[in-house]
Amino acid sequence: DIQMTQSPSLLSASVGDRVTLNCKASQNINKNLNWYQQKLGEAPKLLIYYTNNLQTGIPSRFSGSGSGTDYTLTISSLQPEDVATYFCFQYNSGHTFGAGTKLELK
Amino acid sequence: QIQLVQSGPELKKPGESVKISCKASGYTFTDYAMHWVKQAPGKGLKWMGWINTYTGKPTYADDFKGRFVFSLEASASTANLQISNLKNEDTATYFCARLMGDYWGQGVMVTVSS
Numbered sequence: 001d002i003q004m005t006q007s008p009s010l011l012s013a014s015v016g017d018r019v020t021l022n023c024k025a026s027q028n029i030n031k032n033l034n035w036y037q038q039k040l041g042e043a044p045k046l047l048i049y050y051t052n053n054l055q056t057g058i059p060s061r062f063s064g065s066g067s068g069t070d071y072t073l074t075i076s077s078l079q080p081e082d083v084a085t086y087f088c089f090q091y092n093s094g095h096t097f098g099a100g101t102k103l104e105l106k
Numbered sequence: 107q108i109q110l111v112q113s114g115p116e117l118k119k120p121g122e123s124v125k126i127s128c129k130a131s132g133y134t135f136t137d138y139a140m141h142w143v144k145q146a147p148g149k150g151l152k153w154m155g156w157i158n159t160y161t162g163k164p165t166y167a168d169d170f171k172g173r174f175v176f177s178l179e180a181s182a183s184t185a186n187l188q189i190s191n192l193k194n195e196d197t198a199t200y201f202c203a204r205l206m207g208d209y210w211g212q213g214v215m216v217t218v219s220s
Contacts, residue, residue: 001168036151038151043201043203043210043211043212043213044143044151044201044203044210045208046208055208085150087150087151089151089153091205094153094167095141095153095156095167096153097143097150097151097152097153098150099150100150100151
């Protein structure tokens with residue numbers, strides 16, 4: 001089974017900061033990776049699909065990159081409404097979520 | 107519009123069974139797979155598996171083989187999750203999701219407590 005490791009598990013940042021969240025797969029996942037945002041009490045919401053494709057309706061401050069085993073979600077300028085937990089999700093072989101990165105305001 | 111509407115919260119005792127439903131509307135049910143995701147209180151997301159809504163064939167993640175059953179009532183555009191012999195660690199919110207296009211149910215809280 002493919003394991004997904006996210007780092008950091010908790011990130012504190014200020015409004016306007018550039019924020020980077022990381023996700024590492026235990027083997028090559030061929031860019032078959034999505035990023036989800038989950039706010040408290042809500043269902044997850046897709047932000048990025050296939051590593052770097054912005055889902056319709058998602059602000060352009062969100063972007064994704066990566067290849068092989070290493071992937072990144074970047075928020076170019078953090079907004080208060082971005083406070084949430086972010087999960088990566090691989091679908092290259094089976095399906096696996098990462099443990100999540102909780103993003104809070106400093 | 108596309109919606110996935112799940113059944114209501116459940117309170118069960120250890121050893122009992124529970125069946126959760128997920129009714130889809132706004133699209134052709136058999137065109138898209140339905141996935142199930144578990145989220146224990148304060149924890150992350152765990153992919154449980156998926157069901158081919160055209161053939162009815164389920165696929166389970168390793169941790170969800172045995173007590174968990176995905177089923178369909180295709181004529182009613184409904185997917186079901188049944189959990190038997192409930193354990194305390196089954197306490198969680200269970201989501202159904204059409205990952206293609208990103209449609210999720212609202213989640214069902216299942217509480218297992220004696």
